[in-house]
Amino acid sequence: MLTRNTSDVIVVGAGVVGAACAYYAARAGLTVTVLDRGPVAGGTTGAGEGNLLVSDKEPGPELELALLSLELWRELADGLPDRIEYEPKGGLVIASDQAGLAALRDFATRQGGAGVTAHEIPADRLHDLEPHLTSGLAGGFHYPQDAQVMPALAAAHLLRSGGGRIRPHLGEEVTEVITGASGEVRGVRTVNGEFHAPYVVNAAGTWGGELARRAGVELPVLPRRGFVLVTEPLPRVVRHKVYAADYIADVASGSAALQTSPVVEGTPAGPVLIGASRERVGFDRTLSTEALRRLAAGATALFPVLAGVRVMRTYAGFRPYLPDHLPAIGPDPRVPGLLHACGHEGAGIGLAPATGLLIARWLIHGQLPMNTEPFRPERFDPVP
Structure with missing residues (x-):
């Protein structure tokens, strides 16, 4: 007992x-x-942000762990219906030019051999998935296995x-x-x-x-600080987790310097979450206006409609980083x-x-x- x-x-x-x-x-x-x-x-x-991702992981042990976790999250969501806001909305990784798209294509091919599903989306079909996405992009890849929970x-x-x-x-x-x-x-x-x-x-x-x-x-274990912007509640402006290809490189980087890459996603409650930044500054919670400026600029570059949307709050967190x-x-x-x-x-x-x-x-x-x-x-x- x-x-x-x-x-x-x-x-x-x-x-x-x-x-x-x-x-x-x-x-x-x-x-x-x-x-x-x-x-x-x-x-x-x-x-x-509650991300359950395979789209950002190289083939290897972390991806294997992520695929097992996705199966378990689905089981948990079935057992805890509507309690954890599980949403299998998928991810969309976009490239701004042909070189970036080629790199994404190679990455997705290698992931496919490890059990990840990814579909190439040509430039003229991106708006079918995300109607408010900016124009002039080279294309992207849709990852239907990506999901989200309320952590x-x-x-x-x-x-x-x-x-x-x-x-x-x-x-x-x-x-x-x-x-x-x-x-x-x-x-x-x-x-x-x-x-x-x-x-x-x-x-x-x-x-x-x-x-x-x-x-x-x-x-x-070291802390790696990141900021998130939270907008006012909106109609479903962003349907997937959408991020630029350089986010993958930032995740894998060991740099201590400030790195930002646009990551934008909607939530069932309405607010849009905007990231992502990374830097190693210990446990310093001081608000970084430079990080927030970069996050806002990256998000509006991907979704121009967000330029007129109010940010209601921002918060910092610390990722537990191992070398x-x-x-x-x-x-x-x-x-x-x-x-x-x-x-x-x-x-x-x-x-x-x-x-x-x-x-x-x-x-x-x-x-x-x-x-x-x-x-x-x-x-x-x-x-x-």
Whole structure:
């Protein structure tokens, strides 16, 4: 029976990744304590746009994880109808010139071999998909598998759907990972007391590196700041997630400097979300007028109709960045009983269900649905 301070596993982080870890662990029959120093979805999840994307991923381990997650999101949407605002609206990646279109064509061909569906859209057919898109573009590719959820709702409903096996404790900052005489996990200490379990899952997002250090190991998670503009509610001006081809390069870049590329999408509630910017400035939340100016200019270049639309608010978030752009998922051999589920950068909402399923399978020693070697948390250790 789950008591206040004892469970089978402790998940640190009540964002969508932590919620997915808790959900799948509970479905596997485990009792779960979820700890977060803030509210549900109070960090990166609450600042996310809810993208479930395959269109921006190179063939490889992250794309494989994304495809598995898309299947799981569909199952979750069927089980939680109308609760997470799941919308399989598809994505549209556009090119401004023939060189860019050729690069997109090559990218889509390679993705096709990995299980991604993409359809080339010639310039004269772009307006069939997006009537308000600017003229003079070279063409684009439509990705029908891309989808969207409302991330804060998704996290909350995953935590509520644990069949009584999930107990969230919010406002509980973990100050120490408690270990035994042989270095094995025994639980965690918070500002209010101790919680005991033989397993601790680090789903602390951008603060995953700090939690790892409190467990005695290094994980080089860094914050990568981004801004989002939110317009006034509109009729469905933008039907898909629409972005320019250079967004793909920005996602893969390791640069610390400010990078922006236009990403525009509508929402079921009406507002249009405008991104995307990336820069490494620590946890500085200072409003960057240059970033906002670039976002607005990029959005109106793609959709001139937005030039006369009011922006109601803007917000910043921090993507949990790891140097090789892959998350850390799985057990940490340096601390028995410690598992990591962090470092997903801007893809955490899309990759959350697969991450949670993998963590749950490790916890019950079940069969893994994919090769997880590229996600090993200790892969950043210096080679002896």
